[in-house]
Amino acid sequence: GGGHALEGSITAGVLVSFLQYTEMFFRPIRDLSDKYNILQTAMASSERVFKLLDTRPRVVNVQSPHVVKRLQGKVEFQNVWFAYNDEEWVLKNVSFAIEPGESVALVGHTGAGKSSIVNLLERFYDIQRGHILIDGTDIHLYDQESLRKNIAVVMQDVFLFSGDIAFNISLGDEKIDEETIRRAAQMVGADEFISHLPYGYRQPVGERGALLSTGQKQLLSFARALARDPAILILDEATSSVDTETELRIQKAISTLLANRTSIVIAHRLSTIQHVDRIIVIHKGEIREVGTHQELLALGGIYTKLYELQYKDRKARLKVSASANDSATGGGAYGTADADPDVRGT
Incomplete structure (x- = not known):
């Protein structure tokens, strides 16, 4: 097509039109391929969904269950x-x-x-x-x-x-x-x-x-x-x-x-x-x-061991935070272990 355009046997407009028509011709074929991929994905997904819907629940009501509006909570x-x-x-x-x-x-x-x-x-x-x-x-x-x-x-x-x-x-x-x-x-x-x-x-x-x-x-x-x-x-x-x-x-x-x-x-x-x-x-x-x-x-x-483990972890994190504050401000840290919310009430 390019050679014919240079020779003058076809115009540049005809060449451009040919390329556009070619694109339009193959577009449905590409779309069909994409739709096929979507269909395959949907079929695989639907198989899992239907399998779940068909699963019989293990926990079911008895024949005449007790319907309660408000429990006391014991x-x-x-x-x-x-x-x-x-x-x-x-x-x-x-x-x-x-x-x-x-x-x-x-x-x-x-x-x-x-x-x-x-x-x-x-x-x-x-x-x-x-x-x-x-x-x-x-x-x-x-x-x-x-x-x-x-x-x-x-x-x-x-x-x-x-x-x-x-x-x-x-x-x-x-x-x-x-x-x-x-x-x-x-x-x-x-x-x-x-x-x-x-x-x-x-x-x-x-x-x-x-x-x-x-x-x-x-x-x-x-x-x-x-x-x-x-x-x-x-x-x-x-x-x-x-x-x-x-x-x-x-x-x-x-x-x-x-x-x-x-x-x-x-x-x-x-x-x-x-x-x-x-x-x-x-x-x-x-x-x-x-x-x-x-x-x-x-x-x-x-x-007690769980409590002490949390206390030590919290204290270590506070020290890291305090060091970061010192580096950033050049002053003292504002957070201390005494302010630890995980050790209140002791």
Whole structure:
């Protein structure tokens, strides 16, 4: 084509038109190839989705389940043995009781079985041996939906939908009105930052809460739980991903959060659980120690070792921070080990 254009047998316009028509001719073929790749990917994905949808649930309601509107909140584990598979026990002969309105913390190393207790309480799994009772009734006799409506869980990783703040607190529940949303936000200190947003409670949060900080998302998860006014509140590592300032704001409201409801707190930071009524120390699936913060420190056991380990780690980080401040300002550091929020109450 270029040679003919130079010879003058065709014009430059004809040559350009030919190239454009060639591009237009092959474009559907390329599109067809792309569509085939998309179809193959969709078929592979749909196979996994349909397999999941066809999976029969392992945990089902009994024939005539007990539907309850409001639980009192008494929780009992009686000689509970549990394993996710047949190879290894996660919980071994676990027994404890939590009275209505009592706050209890579960403490232990990663993998000790703390989160498994929470999963069993919501009946995501059934136990192999023993009994779990709520208000004196075996947990498997309750209707699963009504049981879970009475339990609110605040996790470390907060999931927010692409709506506004009000929707992410109420989750579209028409029973939760604007007044309830605002009251819940005020109780956890979230109203302070919400009121400074351009659209307040109608402020979009972005996809998965991308427009909010980690601390702000955590406060919204607290407000979401309180708006439901659950009989049982579970805080699963709920403050481990927030900064110290946000954690202190949460701690100011924590006594209000746990009031008049059964509360189970799982936390790595032992400073966040010193206010609870009892602390249960779990080690390798077994309950090893039970008592208050001061009682467990006096025992000098597993809890004391965990506490001292956190103290040393916190102290080392403060020294590093102080050295950085000295280098940057040429003056003394403002942070000291005495200000350590993880060692209050000692």
